Amino acid sequence: MESWLENKKKYLIDAIIHVYPDKTDLAIVVNFELGENLEAIAGGESLRDIVFNLVTKWAIPNGNLEQLFQACYQEKPDNSKLQELEQQYQNHEKLDKLVHILQGYFEIEKTIIFTAYESSLYQVRKLNKTKPQKVEEIINELDMPIQGNYNYIDKFVGYLSLLNTETSLSNDLEKWGKENIIDFDELIQQVKKEQRQREKQCHPCLIIAISKSGDNYVVEAWLIKNIVQYHRESFSDCEQLKIENKSEIPTDKNLSNLSKITINLIQQGLIKANKSIKQIHVLLPSELINHDFDSWKTEEDEEGEEDFCTGICEEYEVVIRCSDRLRGKSPPVFKWREKANTFKDQLKQYANSVFVLASSDNQKTLFDQVKQENIIAVKITSVFEKGEVLGKILFKSAVPLALWTRQQIPDIEEKFNRILKNEDNDISLRELPSQLKSKKAQGEKNINHLCLLWDDPDLLPPEQLLTENKL
Template sequence: MTADDVWQHPVRVFGFPSGHNEGVWATGVLRGELGNGWIQMEAVNVPGYRVEPGFSGAPVWDETLSGVVGMAVAAERQREGVKAAFMIPTKVLSQTWSVLRESGGFVPTPTSHKPSKKLSRVTKLRIESLEDDLQKLEADYKQIDQKKRRESNLQEQNNLKRQLHAIANQIDYIEQEINQLKQGETGTQTQRLMAILASVDPPTTQRIKAAYLASRPSSWSDFRPAIPTTIEQLLADLADMPPADSGYKRIDLFVAHLSADAQISPHLQQQLQDWLKQNVDDVAQLLTQIQPETKPEQFYLMVWIQPSQQQKNCYFIKAWLAIPNPSSLSGSNYDYEPISLANAEAEPFPLTQIPQLLKEILIQSSQKCAISDLTFEFFLPRQLLNHEVDRWEIEISEDLLIPLGVECSVVVRSEERLSSNYCLKKKKWQRLKRLNHYPSSKLVASGDCAWNQLYVELRKDDILGCTLAKVPQPMGKESVFNVILGTAIPLAIWVRCNLAHLNCAKELNQLLECCISELPTMIQGKRAAAFSSHPHLRGLHIGSHLSLMWEDPERVPPTIHYSTP
């Protein structure tokens, strides 16, 4: 990321100075540019580390711009008491290291327009045709606008407003194309696409973000975690990304995803398809590439962990495989096949031994489905809701242990909600099912407030879940879990430990830049990103500390009765 003025921007750098093999964070602020092109950094006047030997070569993260702005290269050592260091800014690095630009590290410099050329006869005819279309659209707009003014029915008024909005978009698009043709050029790919997307409504904006997320590389969020807030920034971001494995440009994939979205208007779909025909050789092949594979049936491994009343810190275990069956006689869309666990139901186990039972559970379930088709649902007592069950390791092959939450989706559920009282509170879950393609950010509230304020917020009909950037306390009178369980919200995401080096509220908000139905996949992706990082850095990644509560009152284990000793 490049910027001309970074004065006073707060930054952070992660390095390995002498005596700190696990690494430490240094913070500071940026100053101005020096004569050699470097930029000066200074440590802030608070206790903590400063940039020193061991930080050289580390990326410098700018908190204001939410991106890497340079590479740490030197620290002042000759003057005692001076906490200054230096970085090479990205614009200097890009001049000497072309790999960075090719890998998507920098926003390309805008290309200058070519001088206008004399218009050809074909171009003139095209302009005349477009101007005829423009006159017809203007006449339609005036006619519908007059009709709307006379209409007294509110529903019909809304229909007419939507028609006016669609016509206005078409007028804008045609005017853009006429202006480009009159300048003697058809415009660059990005300019034409920007003209198409210039005047979209808020629901379409959310679909644009969804297409962007579907088109970017899986690791892109680690490099640029923030989702662009404007169309111009979003298209520039796509242009920076390396091509997909299929060879297609990311911007082509983005347009293909968006044009195939049934939730955008037919007119916009047609404009995007026309854009593809002009810029992609084989549009049919591209659309085949972005078609989601037929999803396999989703199986659920339901693991109920119940505390023993007699043996402290020991638990009884029971498990079922929920097999999809729309005609099931169980009253739900699943058949529940019990998993046989030797002595686990009659004899309590210490918590540390439960991961060993997962191997037997997976062996039995593998006869019905692949691990990748599984979602683990852990029904937990209140005191274990904050436990890192997604980090329990499973053996993929000999001597290869992988965290469960990396290999498949893992959610937690409360055993308290297995009571008949909760099963009657399905209103919020039913609303979540209806809005599963709705932006998560519109339906999820922040839970980092007083418990009584959170209770009032979660009682609202349009709020279906909450995020917790502060570590929740599972027990106690004012525990946030009392509110979550009491209001019967089906969704909650929280951080299990304090991560002082991260803005956890911001990280959680970025997770919500997707549809509700995509949240489990997004969180699994964060867990995988944490696991793929250097072992010394995994504990610093938010993906190592995320819990997702995802309650479906229509999918519960068969009624059982424990005789706990």
């Protein structure tokens, strides 16, 4: 395998010719610094022939390339071509040591290393979406200039040295940083400041997805670390949660243990998200779209303490999603993506101006109202005994936003209007999940039976975790 200098041999040959246009001067350096006779080790008619032979037929075969380069650089340290090559060489040596350190811990500390990699690129979204597989690939991705005092590799080392590692990796990196990064302690302070700023802007989200598995169902869950900055192609922005080391948690057709599963997943998410979750997205197949998810609690009921356990809708912004839209190539899936993109463009619009009323006890009539091309948000006053009817209407209509109730509620339109407004003030679409949570936390009568479909196509688990058959 060629060394770094061997890969740069053409540049080195040009630099030596530039520095020693007189063959005699080059012969002196070779004699005094290397103890060799230039004519004996590198003959040739022209200066270029001599230098080419010196590098390729003597220095490289005998392992003396670095010695030759350093002899020339020490003798002519002010030469711009040799200076540039020396800087590149020193940087390569520095990064080579870094790669060697990381390789020794890579298998054990892989998650921590990738977390630091993503943190250092927090404000950069590169066109290359391929996940690095090796340490060298990570360093190559980060080896680019940055405005300011520190480059991306410096910041990567800073972030990684601050993370809690199972091994002495952070200690080794701190030592490397103090040797190779100017004002390393200042870099650490800058990285800590960035972390504090990011924590203020961080809004973690828990996705709980239920999908069909034979006659029963399975539950899967992911923690999205920050919905504000989330990108599906970013592998460390999202972490799949497990129970008893299973990523697919079984439940029966009646979802009898779903509340307990949910409590476990929420507790896991809170630990990983530093006790903070903003939203919970419940992805349900169309036949379960009317499931009473709002009855789930945030902790297990102790005997005689049922009234003291908080419901998830009171603590979190909880929205329903349609899991049938996550896979397949049916027309409703494509149409949903088109409408959902329109919904994202209108997040600053007043919610009351975007939602339209849909009301009919006849299923076909209601479907015709909801499926219209220009409609992206509906408030449905009709109540159907079978929840799957509503689920099919929402799925096939491709509508991304919907408000409805699972039970008959007096003055339902007025209730909807109170959700879509804050007192007498209009709220934006963006504020709707927070508004619904606020109303439910206040314990307004019948509000808990209101449901919000909020189907954002960008807020999904990473694509590599989804298949055609299951989530």
